[in-house]
Amino acid sequence: MPSNQVVIVDDEELILKSLKRALRRLAPSWSVHLFDSPNEALDKLQQGEIKPDLVMCDRLMPGTRGDDVLLECRTHNPEAIRLLITGDTRIDMKEIVASNVHIFISKPFEHGDISDVLNRVMRIKALPLTHSVRQSLGRLKGLPVLNETYQKLDKLLKCEDAELDEVARVVGKDPTLVANVLQAANSPFLGFRGQVSSVDKAVKRLGLNTIASIAIASSLSQTYSIDSKMHRDVVVRALSSAYIATRLMQLRGFSREQAEYSFSLSLLASIGELYLVDAPETANDVGLQSSTKPISALITYYLLTVWGIEERLVEDILSASCEAASTLRPRKGVEQSQEPDDSEESKEAEGLIASQVFYLARRLACEDFDEALTDVLNMDEFAQWYPALNALKENPPEDINLAAPQ
Structure with a gap:
């Protein structure tokens, strides 16, 4: 059985390294794919080279926004859980919902936040749902996100x-x-x-x-x-x-x-x-x-x-x-x-x-x-x-x- 996979997209190298260390400690069997360029991540997702279970993406990056990466993920990898990372504590909830996300976390975050997200991903994967139902649920637009x-x-x-x-x-x-x-x-x-x-x-x-x-x-x-x-x-x-x-x-x-x-x-x-x-x-x-x-x-x-x-x-x-x-x-x-x-x-x-x-x-x-x-x-x-x-x-x-x- 292939290992679980996570894609992390952030233009800040320190954030990428911090998340990689956290995942190595919390989920050593997971395959971790790091991208400092949202366009590169988009290419990999569109070509189907990676089948992620979790996509973690910074919201504001030079060029392509994190929202666009998550939209592409919803289209090509609907079963993946989509997580938005934001440093803007004043962001409106309706704007978050429009970003095609399941979960958002604010910077700075703790290892406990990542552990909680991983547990949710595993629970979603364990749900007794057919492939077609999973795909449809993952493609739902405008899902509510808890504040x-x-x-x-x-x-x-x-x-x-x-x-x-x-x-x-x-x-x-x-x-x-x-x-x-x-x-x-x-x-x-x-x-x-x-x-x-x-x-x-x-x-x-x-x-x-x-x-x-x-x-x-x-x-x-x-x-x-x-x-x-x-x-x-x-x-x-x-x-x-x-x-x-x-x-x-x-x-x-x-x-x-x-x-x-x-x-x-x-x-x-x-x-x-x-x-x-x-x-x-x-x-x-x-x-x-x-x-x-x-x-x-x-x-x-x-x-x-x-x-x-x-x-x-x-x-x-x-x-x-x-x-x-x-x-x-x-x-x-x-x-x-x-x-x-x-x-x-x-x-x-x-x-x-x-x-x-x-x-x-x-x-x-x-x-x-x-x-x-x-x-x-x-x-x-x-x-x-x-x-x-x-x-x-x-x-x-x-x-x-x-x-x-x-």
Whole structure:
């Protein structure tokens, strides 16, 4: 089997040498191809002399821009992950998206950033997708890219000793994210009592996983025109689903961690749908249509993996999305401990719970609430949810002020 290959394009010799040293240490089996000339890199890619798994390219170079190299890569090597290196911290997210990239990192970067990217590349390669589906996903135009605020939060949240105060400081530097976090933290529908006005208290109230999911939604609002009705409708449905899923988990007595997990699953599951609003022609892609899975679910699956989102959450989102789109009746519920362990049986049961609450929340958020509630209360598959569903009548989602991210 040929080794993994990475192409690095940068006109600064020090950057090239630094990246080469990092890759030799982090991935000694990888073949590394260095280019200080974007035109030379373009020639190699166009001629098919290199079949890269990862292309890392500086944005601003004499002559040809890094954007052009990545565009060529998207055309000739769609399965490669495209990474843009930039020293401009003021760059607009819409400009990043127009650069045909999957990931961007800002200078100066650390070896840990490169290690994280390599892990994402290997996860993408391991996805159980056909060649045609991979090619189609890799050729998608205008893929959303997560902003620098989320990248900073992601680094913090991956540390076992992450401090809430540090998370609050990062959140506090992004006005859009602050508004969205405070909105969620002051939702009476989620069982919160009393208003909070500080980011510190909001972070403690919501929890780290919920903050991370809201940060992704906030980043996407900088990519898409959320002021358009179609975009706003998708976002509001996703938020409604996330709130309802969280409340159902609370009403059924699950732990805070499990309720946060359901919030993340329900919110992030709509990313592919949001992309399709911006690129409706993608629904006619022959490669994507060859899959038995919904196209929006495939796009979500791909993007969340590219972004390095927790593997278990990504798999549960795909499973829940496919089940919700199926014409078959949902799987029957199982008894689930409120203190799950790491056994395969527990993980399978948790996955089923996640699929069920996603199905319920999505129906209650997207259909007429009373009609959907009456319908699911007559489905034996949800017998264990009946008390929680009946309790939801006392505080229906109409009472939530669900505005799309600003």
